[in-house]
Amino acid sequence: MKKAWVAGILSLVSIFVFSRMSPEFLDWHFLVTNSTTYVEVGLLALGMTFVIVAGQIDLSVASLMALVACLAALLLKKGASIEEVVGFALVAGAFLGYVNGFLVAKLKLPSFLVTLGTLAVYRGMAQAILGPRSVEIPHQFVGIDQVGVAGIPDPVLLFAILAAVTGLLLHQTVFGRWVVATGSNESAARYSGVPTEKVKIAVFVLTGVLAGIGALLMISRLGVARFDLASGQELDAITIVVVGGASIMGGQGSMLGTVLSLCLIDIIKTGMGVANVKLPYQLTVIGILLILAVLAINGSELLARWKSSRTSQQSFKSQPSG
Amino acid sequence: MNGVRRELISASLIVILCLFAWIREPRFFEPQSLNSILLYLPMVAIAAVGQLPVILTGGIDISVGSILGFTGIAVGLMFQSNSHLPIVAAFLFSGLAGGLLGAVNGALVSWGRLPAIVVTIGTLSAFRGLTFLLSRGNQVDSTMLPSSFTNLVQQGIHIGSVTLNEPLLLVFLFAFVASIGLGYTQFGRNVYSVGNNIKAAYLRGISTQWILFSVYAFSGFTAGVSGAIYASRFGFVNPESAGKSFELTVIAAVAIGGVKITGGYGSVLGALLGCLFLACLNVALSVLGINANWQLMVYGLLIILAVLLDSLLRMTKRKAAV
Numbered sequence: 002m003k004k005a006w007v008a009g010i011l012s013l014v015s016i017f018v019f020s021r022m023s024p025e026f027l028d029w030h031f032l033v034t035n036s037t038t039y040v041e042v043g044l045l046a047l048g049m050t051f052v053i054v055a056g057q058i059d060l061s062v063a064s065l066m067a068l069v070a071c072l073a074a075l076l077l078k079k080g081a082s083i084e085e086v087v088g089f090a091l092v093a094g095a096f097l098g099y100v101n102g103f104l105v106a107k108l109k110l111p112s113f114l115v116t117l118g119t120l121a122v123y124r125g126m127a128q129a130i131l132g133p134r135s136v137e138i139p140h141q142f143v144g145i146d147q148v149g150v151a152g153i154p155d156p157v158l159l160f161a162i163l164a165a166v167t168g169l170l171l172h173q174t175v176f177g178r179w180v181v182a183t184g185s186n187e188s189a190a191r192y193s194g195v196p197t198e199k200v201k202i203a204v205f206v207l208t209g210v211l212a213g214i215g216a217l218l219m220i221s222r223l224g225v226a227r228f229d230l231a232s233g234q235e236l237d238a239i240t241i242v243v244v245g246g247a248s249i250m251g252g253q254g255s256m257l258g259t260v261l262s263l264c265l266i267d268i269i270k271t272g273m274g275v276a277n278v279k280l281p282y283q284l285t286v287i288g289i290l291l292i293l294a295v296l297a298i299n300g301s302e303l304l305a306r307w308k309s310s311r312t313s314q315q316s317f318k319s320q321p322s323g
Numbered sequence: 324m325n326g327v328r329r330e331l332i333s334a335s336l337i338v339i340l341c342l343f344a345w346i347r348e349p350r351f352f353e354p355q356s357l358n359s360i361l362l363y364l365p366m367v368a369i370a371a372v373g374q375l376p377v378i379l380t381g382g383i384d385i386s387v388g389s390i391l392g393f394t395g396i397a398v399g400l401m402f403q404s405n406s407h408l409p410i411v412a413a414f415l416f417s418g419l420a421g422g423l424l425g426a427v428n429g430a431l432v433s434w435g436r437l438p439a440i441v442v443t444i445g446t447l448s449a450f451r452g453l454t455f456l457l458s459r460g461n462q463v464d465s466t467m468l469p470s471s472f473t474n475l476v477q478q479g480i481h482i483g484s485v486t487l488n489e490p491l492l493l494v495f496l497f498a499f500v501a502s503i504g505l506g507y508t509q510f511g512r513n514v515y516s517v518g519n520n521i522k523a524a525y526l527r528g529i530s531t532q533w534i535l536f537s538v539y540a541f542s543g544f545t546a547g548v549s550g551a552i553y554a555s556r557f558g559f560v561n562p563e564s565a566g567k568s569f570e571l572t573v574i575a576a577v578a579i580g581g582v583k584i585t586g587g588y589g590s591v592l593g594a595l596l597g598c599l600f601l602a603c604l605n606v607a608l609s610v611l612g613i614n615a616n617w618q619l620m621v622y623g624l625l626i627i628l629a630v631l632l633d634s635l636l637r638m639t640k641r642k643a644a645v
Contacts, residue, residue, distance in 0.1 A: 121626065123623075236444050239441075288446060288451075289445070
């Protein structure tokens with residue numbers, strides 16, 4: 002749990018730095034409205050936390066979100082009601098996630114390659130359906146980011162609720178324990194009665210559902226759908242989860258860390274935008290940040306390993322011979 | 324079943340694909356499409372030969388596309404400052420620049436003990452940012468490149484109307500060096516042992532950190548050479564789009580070539596066959612007049628099918644062994 006706080010501390014530091022760089026940064030209203038842009042990738046990161054803690058990876062999330070967004074946009078254009086579209090997005094997200102889960106858990110294929118394939122398939126389907134054109138969203142569905150309760154936009158509220166629910170699911174339920182067990186040692190988990198196959202399918206389905214919700218928020222915010230929506234955001238989601246202290250090898254990670262890390266990236270990107278830092282510099286900063294954060298998170302472990310290797314050598318030397 | 328070499332299966336997949344394309348559209352066997360295949364190959368194949376040792380050690384290098392973009396820009400700037408630069412020197416410098424970036428990955432993975440996927444996702448955006456800094460946001464265009472450099476792909480050995488373009492010679496060179504290096508030297512055997520079991524390799528006295536460092540540096544070097552080929556083939560380099568999602572093509576090629584993604588198994592010939600398969604597929608799709616919007620999906624489906632086939636083969640092998 003301690004690792005999660007690295008992102009929290011970094012967030013505070015960057016708030017301090019950016020408020021020094023530009024006095025306009027600490028405008029609460031601006032910060033909150035601006036954060037609606039990060040809700041969708043945040044939802045991807047919530048799902049990705051489960052996937053990574055279970056020792057898997059899902060490269061297809063952004064493509065999945067784009068595909069659901071395009072299909073939902075077409076349904077809306079055909080005149081489907083909002084309830085129908087919401088239902089459709091959840092089911093479609095779950096189904097596409099299930100396809101990943103099935104290939105990984107039942108057919109025992111490596112998740113990196115499976116989701117690399119579905120990354121292309123899902124976005125390819127969106128492209129095959131829409132081609133280069135964009136679909137406009139009917140106005141009654143547009144603008145969820147413009148309404149809110151007590152000045153907090155609805156997407157942010159929804160994200161907070163989902164983050165709390167998924168956090169409880171990961172840390173307070175038997176299912177959460179199963180996810181951690183599957184990620185730390187799969188065969189040990191299987192022998193102690195954890196249904197590892199079902200757990201793996203479940204984490205991919207959950208990710209799909211969250212991406213489906215993200216798709217709805219995205220088309221409502223943007224007012225259009227295109228096949229190349231959210232392109233490359235799978236890497237952002239993985240970055241957020243890893244900076245949040247999850248181990249890419251599985252078995253470790255916390256929802257709190259993911260949320261704090263999302264805040265950190267939100268603050269840094271917004272802050273650099275306000276301070277008029279150009280996009281390429283932003284890219285460099287985010288990339289270096291990822292590596293530094295992981296070094297910081299693993300720093301204590303590296304140190305411990307180094308120390309223990311020294312002491313074990315010493316004890317080996319000091320053992321009496323014969 | 325053990326006698327069946329995985330490479331034979333890759334090769335027969337290529338034959339099946341070509342026959343299918345030929346039956347549907349006899350134009351597929353005209354020199355023009357063969358030339359397109361040969362034109363597609365060098366850039367991907369050289370980077371795939373570099374990616375292979377990385378994957379053999381159980382790692383992954385996602386940053387190759389950004390390295391390609393960086394070195395493509397670097398080549399353009401080199402020619403701009405000195406238009407009489409020998410072409411061999413341009414390729415060499417481009418490779419060295421890529422090797423330097425690869426060495427950063429290598430240092431972080433080996434001595435920093437960070438997971439390869441995290442490091443290279445970080446450097447994917449960091450190197451892309453560096454590319455912007457280097458180019459100051461400007462595109463390298465054909466006026467900056469000498470015509471002897473941009474004509475490279477049209478020159479070479481002409482057999483009838485088929486051209487073995489000059490960058491293909493580089494493919495042979497790299498493939499030869501890598502096959503000797505991996506197949507017939509202690510270093511190569513060590514690469515495979517690191518991929519099979521890094522702890523066992525370490526305990527046997529193999530300098531695992533040097534092995535890890537050098538495979539990433541080599542991967543960077545090959546991506547750098549690919550960057551020079553990119554500049555010469557297209558005649559322009561855009562700092563944003565050059566090499567974007569190139570890593571996916573390279574990793575897909577290596578996976579289709581039967582290289583085990585978790586490390587320890589695979590050959591240079593396999594990686595090259597994977598590239599040839601993708602090249603044939605690309606040309607077949609365009610010759611068959613398949614709508615460009617469908618290509619991405621077909622691509623993804625084939626990656627999944629290749630992975631599926633691979634796992635089926637392993638299962639039958641295991642059963643035969645029992």
